[in-house]
Amino acid sequence: xxxxxxxxxxxxxxxxxxxxxxxxxxxxxxxxxxxxxxxxxxxxxxxxxxxxxxxxxxxxxxxxxxxxxxxxxxxxxxxxxxxxxxxxxxxxxxxxxxxxxxxxxxxxxxxxxxxxxxxxxxxxxxxxxxxxxxxxxxxxxxxxxxxxxxxxxxxxxxxxxxxxxxxxxxxxxxxxxxxxxxxxxxxxxxxxxxxxxxxxxxxxxxxxxxxxxxxxxxxxxxxxxxxxxxxxxxxxxxxxxxxxxxxxxxxxxxxxxxxxxxxxxxxxxxxxxxxxxxxxxxxxxxxxxxxxxxxxxxxxxxxxxxxxxxxxxxxxxxxxxxxxxxxxxxxxxxxxxxxxxxxxxxxxxxxxxxxxxxxxxxxxxxxxxxxxxxxxxxxxxxxxxxxxxxxxxxxxxxxxxxxxxxxxxxxxxxxxxxxxxxxxxxxxxxxxxxxxxxxxxxxxxxxxxxxxxxxxx
Amino acid sequence: xxxxxxxxxxxxxxxxxxxxxxxxxxxxxxxxxxxxxxxxxxxxxxxxxxxxxxxxxxxxxxxxxxxxxxxxxxxxxxxxxxxxxxxxxxxxxxxxxxxxxx
Ligand SMILES: Cc1cc2nc3c(=O)[nH]c(=O)nc-3n(C[C@H](O)[C@H](O)[C@H](O)COP(=O)(O)OP(=O)(O)OC[C@H]3O[C@@H](n4cnc5c(N)ncnc54)[C@H](O)[C@@H]3O)c2cc1C
Ligand code: FES
Numbered sequence: 001x002x003x004x005x006x007x008x009x010x011x012x013x014x015x016x017x018x019x020x021x022x023x024x025x026x027x028x029x030x031x032x033x034x035x036x037x038x039x040x041x042x043x044x045x046x047x048x049x050x051x052x053x054x055x056x057x058x059x060x061x062x063x064x065x066x067x068x069x070x071x072x073x074x075x076x077x078x079x080x081x082x083x084x085x086x087x088x089x090x091x092x093x094x095x096x097x098x099x100x101x102x103x104x105x106x107x108x109x110x111x112x113x114x115x116x117x118x119x120x121x122x123x124x125x126x127x128x129x130x131x132x133x134x135x136x137x138x139x140x141x142x143x144x145x146x147x148x149x150x151x152x153x154x155x156x157x158x159x160x161x162x163x164x165x166x167x168x169x170x171x172x173x174x175x176x177x178x179x180x181x182x183x184x185x186x187x188x189x190x191x192x193x194x195x196x197x198x199x200x201x202x203x204x205x206x207x208x209x210x211x212x213x214x215x216x217x218x219x220x221x222x223x224x225x226x227x228x229x230x231x232x233x234x235x236x237x238x239x240x241x242x243x244x245x246x247x248x249x250x251x252x253x254x255x256x257x258x259x260x261x262x263x264x265x266x267x268x269x270x271x272x273x274x275x276x277x278x279x280x281x282x283x284x285x286x287x288x289x290x291x292x293x294x295x296x297x298x299x300x301x302x303x304x305x306x307x308x309x310x311x312x313x314x315x316x317x318x319x320x321x322x323x324x325x326x327x328x329x330x331x332x333x334x335x336x337x338x339x340x341x342x343x344x345x346x347x348x349x350x351x352x353x354x355x356x357x358x359x360x361x362x363x364x365x366x367x368x369x370x371x372x373x374x375x376x377x378x379x380x381x382x383x384x385x386x387x388x389x390x391x392x393x394x395x396x397x398x399x400x401x402x403x404x405x406x407x408x409x410x411x412x413x414x415x416x417x418x419x420x421x422x423x424x425x426x427x428x429x430x431x432x433x434x435x436x437x438x439x440x441x442x443x444x445x446x447x448x449x450x451x452x453x454x455x456x457x
Numbered sequence: 458x459x460x461x462x463x464x465x466x467x468x469x470x471x472x473x474x475x476x477x478x479x480x481x482x483x484x485x486x487x488x489x490x491x492x493x494x495x496x497x498x499x500x501x502x503x504x505x506x507x508x509x510x511x512x513x514x515x516x517x518x519x520x521x522x523x524x525x526x527x528x529x530x531x532x533x534x535x536x537x538x539x540x541x542x543x544x545x546x547x548x549x550x551x552x553x554x555x556x557x558x559x
Contacts (some may be wrong), residue, residue, distance in 0.1 A: 412522050
């Protein structure tokens, strides 16, 4: 009997499980931190919430229903462990923390389908109450039935920008403005790639049109200057067309795309690959999810692709696992490969239409907070980097300044720290890749009661 | 709902009512809702940052940034955004003791 451990019950993990369950010679364990399956996109409302998901999701609702049907078929056929965090991988074993406490699990094949989280950059005032990530704003609505505020500014560069704003509008929230940091010209240039999936492009444009129709101001090509308020967000200051502007609000949702949750892949010794277009690192795999020595990746952690792509890459990883075990494949990988390729072309288009504003960091004032956990400012890190014999690499800068050493483990300052080090050391992030903060176990903080007496690697 | 609440409920909760104590103050909650949604439907902050003294009220809302940590007992901290409320739950937004793990 071969044991396949899958971490992540999002569209990638569930699609992989669907191909693996019920096969002779294989047992599947699916571990997820969340209360319920679904991952980020199919974040389910908690059972006591009377959400009108149909109104909220519009056309996306049919997809959610299909996913739920798949889950109710697949989950009873495997060992499903919700509310369980995988906090380390070491010597072919997963270290977990769940309702029954600390545990470990050995595997013959490990599929890491841990998804992604919001990629953010510091903006003056970003630690203030009322400022949230774009994905967080969406999750609060879908899972808890709440809005982050009554008058929300949505800003940054992400395909979720218009979708989240529209969902807030549909749920009865006022959208004060959508401030998009990518210029319209860049979006026009992205159209040929976006035409890889004309239907999805049309949906995206329809979100913008619906917001315009609702009278929501939409401004492109902005530079975000500051989130301002007395102890909570009350105004967003930005520049557009060479002029300074301000818009009043009581909450801000912002983000610049997604970053892979790849700590487990790093700890499992997967090789990493640098994507010089997105200026970030991913686990390296052969296109079908293979990372080597029994480790596989699928979904957003493997490549930026979105929910449909996550499903295809989950199926491909499952087929790879079966092939590597020498078991018969239930399907050919070709249709999933072709579909994934179309999705990835489209995602490249999105990457141009919602561009990572690499230059934003160099323009940040010294007073702006860089590491929100440890309370380290941009200036403190800059001074460290500029000092005689000072660190010239992100992990050294972390050791010297504590930036990235806090409880989020660099998830929210890591991209900015890497850009700041590059700006200060003259690296362009293309010919010479940006630095990357190394993952360390436990990948999320554990309550002390959980690790008392347990060796921490 | 309190003046100055940060979060605004648009979909009703149908779960059973329960009482939760936050810093000794009793709040009416619905079983299963996140502790963070409860805190911010009743106020505008979760805690004060240990080093800078600034107010904080969560950030990622998905268990990744650790900005919303509260004390669930003198020895246990938890993320308010991923902790469902339970009847009789007590939480503290200020640390009674020293730091825990990273
Ligand atoms: C906040 C957010 C909102 C999004 N909204 C949309 C949208 O509206 N439309 C759209 O097309 N795309 C959206 N995306 C992108 C889309 O969610 C993804 O493309 C898709 O969900 C990826 O699926 P996945 O299976 O790779 O990962 P995910 O759906 O992210 O699932 C990963 C799962 O792994 C679990 N996990 C991670 N680490 C651990 C660990 N260490 N231990 C245990 N469990 C772990 C998580 O709890 C999660 O359930 C969103 C992404 C984010 C982050
Ligand atoms: S708000 Fe980020 S962990 Fe709770």
